[in-house]
Amino acid sequence: MRPEPQTTMPTDEFIKGLWRENPVFVQVLGMCPVLAVSNTAINALAMGLATTFVMLMSNLLVSTLRNHIPKQVRIATYILIIATFVTIVDYMIEAISLELHKSLGAFISLIVVNCLILGRAEAFASKHRVVDSVLDGLGMGVGFTLALLCLGAVREVLGDGALFGVALFPAGFEPWIVMILPSGGFFTLAAWLLVINYVQQRSAAARERAGELSR
Amino acid sequence: MNAPHAVPSWPMYRTLVGIGMLCGLLIAIVFQGTRPVIERNRAAALERAVFAVLPAATRRETFALTAEGSFVVETEATGRRVHAGFDADGRLVGVAIEAAGMGYADTITLLYGYAPAAEAIVGIRVLTSKETPGLGDKIETDPAFLDNFIALDASLDASGTALRNRIVTVKRGQKTAPWQIDGITGATISSQAVGEILATSAAHWVPLITGQLEDLTAGATDDAT
Numbered sequence: 223m224r225p226e227p228q229t230t231m232p233t234d235e236f237i238k239g240l241w242r243e244n245p246v247f248v249q250v251l252g253m254c255p256v257l258a259v260s261n262t263a264i265n266a267l268a269m270g271l272a273t274t275f276v277m278l279m280s281n282l283l284v285s286t287l288r289n290h291i292p293k294q295v296r297i298a299t300y301i302l303i304i305a306t307f308v309t310i311v312d313y314m315i316e317a318i319s320l321e322l323h324k325s326l327g328a329f330i331s332l333i334v335v336n337c338l339i340l341g342r343a344e345a346f347a348s349k350h351r352v353v354d355s356v357l358d359g360l361g362m363g364v365g366f367t368l369a370l371l372c373l374g375a376v377r378e379v380l381g382d383g384a385l386f387g388v389a390l391f392p393a394g395f396e397p398w399i400v401m402i403l404p405s406g407g408f409f410t411l412a413a414w415l416l417v418i419n420y421v422q423q424r425s426a427a428a429r430e431r432a433g434e435l436s437r
Numbered sequence: 438m439n440a441p442h443a444v445p446s447w448p449m450y451r452t453l454v455g456i457g458m459l460c461g462l463l464i465a466i467v468f469q470g471t472r473p474v475i476e477r478n479r480a481a482a483l484e485r486a487v488f489a490v491l492p493a494a495t496r497r498e499t500f501a502l503t504a505e506g507s508f509v510v511e512t513e514a515t516g517r518r519v520h521a522g523f524d525a526d527g528r529l530v531g532v533a534i535e536a537a538g539m540g541y542a543d544t545i546t547l548l549y550g551y552a553p554a555a556e557a558i559v560g561i562r563v564l565t566s567k568e569t570p571g572l573g574d575k576i577e578t579d580p581a582f583l584d585n586f587i588a589l590d591a592s593l594d595a596s597g598t599a600l601r602n603r604i605v606t607v608k609r610g611q612k613t614a615p616w617q618i619d620g621i622t623g624a625t626i627s628s629q630a631v632g633e634i635l636a637t638s639a640a641h642w643v644p645l646i647t648g649q650l651e652d653l654t655a656g657a658t659d660d661a662t
Contacts, residue, residue: 306460306463319478324566
């Protein structure tokens with residue numbers, strides 16, 4: 223277990239989701255939408271923002287009501303709250319853009335079963351103050367969105383020769399179609415995990431060396 | 438073993454019912470708030486699609502098919518309806534028809550324009566589909582595929598009750614006849630599904646429309662007066 227920092231600033235709850243405890247690259251949670259909806263950058267961005275909204279609101283409500291929810295029915299209550307905000311986000315996306323709603327399809331409703339959101343409600347929001355829970359939800363959501371964008375951008379560039387729908391290569395470019403298929407999601411995720419783990423191990427080793435020197 | 442500790446049930450009821458009601462209220466508010474916008478978006482999308490599949494039209498009128506098999510100007514939403522497009526002089530340029538069928542991932546619904554004068558399908562627009570992004574969804578974006586529907590033959594045979602030639606999707610580059618659709622490599626099932634949907638729907642609607650052309654044109658004159 224990693225030793226907890228002695229003092230936690232409120233901003234730390236936000237920042238930890240971006241890198242140190244990134245939901246996708248470090249916790250490897252919520253893999254269903256990560257692999258399924260990261261085929262283009264715009265889908266990844268929309269999915270990330272929708273998930274962020276749901277996580278933020280469910281953390282807010284769960285944390286507010288945390289002292290009134292008996293522990294026997296807590297999971298049912300969390301699912302109820304999460305499902306409500308997913309339904310709300312579904313209506314909102316449909317009102318904002320039918321096109322986007324069309325391309326995200328069934329995956330919006332599947333946010334309900336994203337283990338990341340339930341995980342944050344159970345592991346964090348039910349035990350912490352409202353402010354910390356909101357920052358945690360926001361941080362995790364932004365971290366999730368960034369990770370989805372990392373995958374979506376790579377997959378769209380390689381698999382479709384475009385980024386956010388704007389073609390990047392001359393007409394002769396033959397797109398690498400496997401990258402926008404489900405298997406491409408696994409390849410891209412594996413490559414990103416490799417890079418992130420390598421960087422994190424390097425920086426951990428560097429910290430250790432610095433610690434030995436200062437002793 | 439100890440007897441299980443008795444858990445008071447009232448707090449559980451209170452929590453679940455209370456939060457359930459709160460959630461229901463939230464959903465109802467958002468539903469009421471977004472419904473007009475969503476309906477406006479859908480109507481606008483249909484409107485755009487009708488004019489996209491009937492490029493010559495400047496005005497549209499929705500007709501419902503009655504049980505007797507004639508067309509009347511639609512007054513309330515019914516299941517079986519078509520959208521007739523008229524040009525600036527009030528002449529019927531074509532009929533936009535909604536059709537649906539099974540694609541690769543889920544049901545594909547599309548709108549196509551049938552021009553009675555040309556006896557051909559003159560445009561197509563996918564309304565909803567969940568085809569694989571990047572592959573199956575090329576049925577909406579691939580320009581070479583969409584070129585198939587500028588003049589896709591849908592003429593009736595001598596009896597006037599069936600299409601002379603069934604609309605079929607063929608492999609890319611193998612189109613030889615005006616009733617064939619040049620498919621998409623990598624989206625074989627989706628492009629075949631489009632052909633199948635058009636074949637089934639046209640076989641049903643084209644004889645009806647051709648037989649009742651005067652209903653559609655008369656409906657427009659009634660409306661104009």
